[in-house]
Amino acid sequence: MVMQPEPTTAAGPSQSLLALYPERERTALEGLYLCHDLRRCRRGGHPFVYSNFISSLDGRIAVAAPRRREPEIPPETANPRDWRLLLELAAPADALIVSGRYVRQLAEGSAQALPPLQGDVAPDILAFREALGLPAQPVLVVVSNSLDLPVEVLLRDGPRPVIVATSDAAAANSARQLSGEHAEVIRVGAERVEGAELVAALAKRALRLIYSIAGPAVLHMLLAAGVLRRLYLTTVLRVIGGEDYATMTRGARLVPPYDFRLAALYLDPRGGPDGSEQLLQVFEHNEEKPQK
Numbered sequence: 166m167v168m169q170p171e172p173t174t175a176a177g178p179s180q181s182l183l184a185l186y187p188e189r190e191r192t193a194l195e196g197l198y199l200c201h202d203l204r205r206c207r208r209g210g211h212p213f214v215y216s217n218f219i220s221s222l223d224g225r226i227a228v229a230a231p232r233r234r235e236p237e238i239p240p241e242t243a244n245p246r247d248w249r250l251l252l253e254l255a256a257p258a259d260a261l262i263v264s265g266r267y268v269r270q271l272a273e274g275s276a277q278a279l280p281p282l283q284g285d286v287a288p289d290i291l292a293f294r295e296a297l298g299l300p301a302q303p304v305l306v307v308v309s310n311s312l313d314l315p316v317e318v319l320l321r322d323g324p325r326p327v328i329v330a331t332s333d334a335a336a337a338n339s340a341r342q343l344s345g346e347h348a349e350v351i352r353v354g355a356e357r358v359e360g361a362e363l364v365a366a367l368a369k370r371a372l373r374l375i376y377s378i379a380g381p382a383v384l385h386m387l388l389a390a391g392v393l394r395r396l397y398l399t400t401v402l403r404v405i406g407g408e409d410y411a412t413m414t415r416g417a418r419l420v421p422p423y424d425f426r427l428a429a430l431y432l433d434p435r436g437g438p439d440g441s442e443q444l445l446q447v448f449e450h451n452e453e454k455p456q457k
């Protein structure tokens with residue numbers, strides 16, 4: 166069962182990082198991404214969509230555990246310092262995107278916990294969200310076509326707003342049932358959920374800072390629609406192999422490729438599992454190059 170990672174690294178939370186780009190200096194992990202002031206990125210009130218991944222050096226974001234079909238985030242990469250950064254990215258968000266499969270994995274106890282923004286969380290993260298005057302929890306947006314969703318697992322820590330984003334092709338009776346279970350069901354796409362329609366529907370509901378913590382298919386949906394603005398990537402400098410694995414995205418070839426430029430780069434020496442090194446990278450979508 167994958168839970169919020171326990172502190173297993175040699176590096177405590179306060180060990181400093183080495184910023185390598187754009188400036189070279191020592192800096193602290195705490196506050197690193199809070200300082201990005203993401204709410205100010207919504208230029209002209211436009212939505213700002215961002216995502217993050219943790220990957221091994223050989224590009225695995227998930228690997229099938231022994232005797233399991235579905236890949237999950239491997240313990241060789243998951244670590245509390247990356248988790249802390251994930252919470253910093255969640256702190257200012259209006260909405261968090263997760264996948265239908267994530268909800269099923271959460272219900273069976275094999276998914277990483279939802280980022281908690283109340284209760285036993287670092288006080289500076291709670292204070293940051295509170296100072297922004299935001300509701301305690303971001304809206305959860307579940308992307309799903311199957312609508313096979315045990316949504317009650319999302320509400321087990323208390324009520325929170327849940328939107329299920331699905332397509333016209335999804336079954337009407339499942340949608341009706343979910344609507345009766347405290348979720349709002351929106352149809353944003355004909356056969357599959359389309360990224361542009363989804364983001365427009367969320368913006369209409371005043372949800373403009375949108376953080377995707379979903380996996381390869383959802384990232385592909387966001388890239389194909391040209392709506393992903395920023396990508397945060399932690400690369401743990403370990404090669405872990407495995408035959409049944411996922412990389413950051415999966416779907417039809419992106420033509421033209423989705424281009425990014427490096428916005429920031431940090432070295433976290435000994436911050437990964439077992440004292441491994443990790444690179445913290447921030448990429449901005451290069452909007453000067455036209456996408457399709």
Ligand SMILES: NC(=O)c1ccc[n+]([C@@H]2O[C@H](COP(=O)([O-])OP(=O)(O)OC[C@H]3O[C@@H](n4cnc5c(N)ncnc54)[C@H](OP(=O)(O)O)[C@@H]3O)[C@@H](O)[C@H]2O)c1
Nearest residue numbers: 218219226236237264265266309310311358380381382383
């Ligand atoms: N290392 C990391 O940073 C990282 C980050 C995220 C995830 N992961 C791992 O990657 C694995 C897969 O994660 P994930 O399930 O979130 O991945 P995903 O590939 O993004 O999501 C797959 C599910 O999302 C729904 N979906 C995706 N795109 C859709 C679309 N356009 N329209 C309708 N439904 C769509 C489908 O749900 P339905 O089947 O309900 O239709 C599908 O089964 C997991 O093991 C997870 O732990 C790792």
